[in-house]
Amino acid sequence: MAMLTMREAISQALWEEMERDRRVFIMGEEVGVWGGTYAVTKGFYDHFGAERVRDTPIAEGVIVGAANGAALAGLRPVAELMTINFAFLAMDQIVNHSAKLGPMFGGQMSVPIVIRAVSGGGRQLGATHSQTPDVVFAHFPGLNVIAPGTPADAKGLLKAAIRSGEPTMFIEHATLYQARGEVPEGDYTEPIGVSKIQRPGGDVTIISYSKMLQVSLQAADKLAKEGIEAEVVDLRTLRPLDMGPILESFRKTNRAVIAEEGWLSYGIGAEVSARLYEQAFDHVDAPIRRVGQKEVALPYNRRLEQMAMPQEADVIAAVKAVM
Amino acid sequence: MDKTELLRMYREMVVVRRLEERSAELYQQGKIGGFLHLYIGQEAVCTGLIAARRPEDRVITAYRDHGVAISCGIPAREVMAELLGKVTGCSKGMGGSMHLADVERNFWGGHAIVGAHLPLAAGMALADQMQGQAAVTICMFGDGATNIGYFHESLNLSMVWKLPVLWVCENNMYGMGTAVERASAVGEIRQKAAGYGMPSERVEGKDVLEVRRAAEQALERVRGQGPFLLEVATYRFRGHSMGDPERYRTSDEIKKWQEDDPIGIFRQHLIEGKTAKAAELDALDVSAAEEVEDAIRFAEESPEPGPELVFPDLQAQVR
Secondary structure, three states: OEEEEHHHHHHHHHHHHHHHOOOEEEEEOOOOOOOOOOOOOOOHHHHHOOOOEEEOOOOHHHHHHHHHHHHHOOOEEEEEEOOHHHHHHHHHHHHHHHOOHHHHOOOOOOOOOEEEEEEOOOOOOOHHHOOOOHHHHOOOOOOEEEOOOOHHHHHHHHHHHHHHOOOEEEEEEOOOOOOEEEEOOOOOOOOOOOOEEEEOOOOEEEEEOHHHHHHHHHHHHHHHHOOOOEEEEEOOEEEOOOOHHHHHHHHHHOOEEEEEEEEOOOOHHHHHHHHHHHHOHHHOOOOOEEEEEOOOOOOOOHHHHHHHOOOHHHHHHHHHHHO | OOHHHHHHHHHHHHHHHHHHHHHHHHHHOOOOOOOOOOOOOOHHHHHHHHHOOOOOOEEEEOOOOHHHHHHOOOOHHHHHHHHOOOOOOOOOOOOOHHHOOEHHHOEEEEOOOOOOHHHHHHHHHHHHHHOOOOOOEEEEEEHHHHHOHHHHHHHHHHHHOOOOEEEEEEEOOEEOOEEHHHHOOOOOHHHHHHHHOOOEEEEEOOOHHHHHHHHHHHHHHHHHHOOEEEEEEOOOOOOOOOOOOOOOOOHHHHHHHHOOOHHHHHHHHHHHOOOOOHHHHHHHHHHHHHHHHHHHHHHHHOOOOOHHHOOOOHHHHHO
16 A cells, blocks of 8 residues: 555556556646646656647537547547536537437447546635536436545546546546545556445444545544544445445434535435435434535635535534434 | 449439438328438538548538438438337437437438537547548538537647548538528638638539539548548528428529439439430439338338337446
């Protein structure tokens, strides 16, 4: 095991897959000469060359669209979107093409594309650069949506996504790049569509992913000092959604809190809690609670932005409410 | 060009015409669902253009795709079966009229979001370029698609990266019911290429041999020097789709264009040039009509796709 940051883990995954498979290449804004706006692809341009680390115009429609086309024609493109907010400019390509060309033509085409997108708020970038709309992409059948919360999962899941041959949104959180964690040595993958218990506990189940996983783990440590042992389940993949470990944990604890960074309306918490009520109603000892963002456009002002975003204290309060 | 090839092109145009006429009837009988966009009047474009391609050249087009599918070599049976939603259709009944494709024949669809297949074309050409293939991607689209961002993003990228794409605009004078001059700042679409430093040409789309000549030259140029925009002036004799009230043009206008029927022009050319006698062409007309009737029989007798095609693993779908 090595201690790596999320940035290093993602970078390693890309590097190793490009070394392993000539068909893998990267395209996006500032991925090459600049080295990536989050420095994920630093050094790639010099090593792999301009052909496989392609700087594009600022034009998200054709970035994802041309990557879709290259995927149709047999390559394994990794398209980078500087932020997930810009994915809306490529929404038609993602929803109507990445996810649909396979089934719509009777299975004769496949679109092995990975779209990397940077999500999340909390950096005072204003309303259009701070959204966490991950769940939007998870609405559509035909698209795998991965959003890791630890460096080990980020590396293993990104490698799995590139090898899967299936259209994938790979969502990275902007404020997790410096997060450190143990990462296995050598080549490994993590399974797509498998949730994971990141912290065991018997009193309450906290379901989360990405940045809010880290927040939930910190909240769980504080709750432990008060004698409440929370089990923290990490979704890791939003689609397909694996309810297995969630149900197993809930049948044991009978209490659940779902923590996400995005707005609650029609969100991850709504989906997971509905499934818990449908599939484990007899185990419900308290109304399931959801933690998420206030339903406003995120303001620039630091204090107000933090007020609108879900915090560790909100997770702790929600847990206490269900106990 | 030898006689066999000329007659093949003539017959292909007639197959497309008959297929479209019969499709309209089947649509009115409720046997074809969804939207139906007929290619009648534009046959010289698909036939002339695709005749110029090499087998390795990819073709991708918009939703008015039946003629292009036939020109790419998809049997009329598989086209008709797709229109009827049968499993023997080229897209197994999953795509319908707007989503015909046959990857084996290098026909990459049939795309129904206006302009959205232009980036796909750029990407396929990129893959060929990166893998050292000599193939060209031929990307067809209507005049309406040249006003959307995708057109500009794609033409720009194709020039920046010198991608082997032949952009072909079928300018049939209307984007749905809106005349070109009411939607586009320039009436000649070829002018838009200048903004990207891209060479271009505009040709008459009613003359199949002229379309073929222009396409051959353009493809040659793309193979050596990168992207090219070919504008083909054409006209659809029928409405945008079957549900078009056609309030935006007069019947006199349509009649005037019908006098310049691309099939009639080619027929006359073949007879006057003593390439073929009228009787020979009549025989081809009959055999084309028979091919379409056979295709309809095949399609009607073919089975529906089973639910297993859509729901291979229902548990995985709802998990």
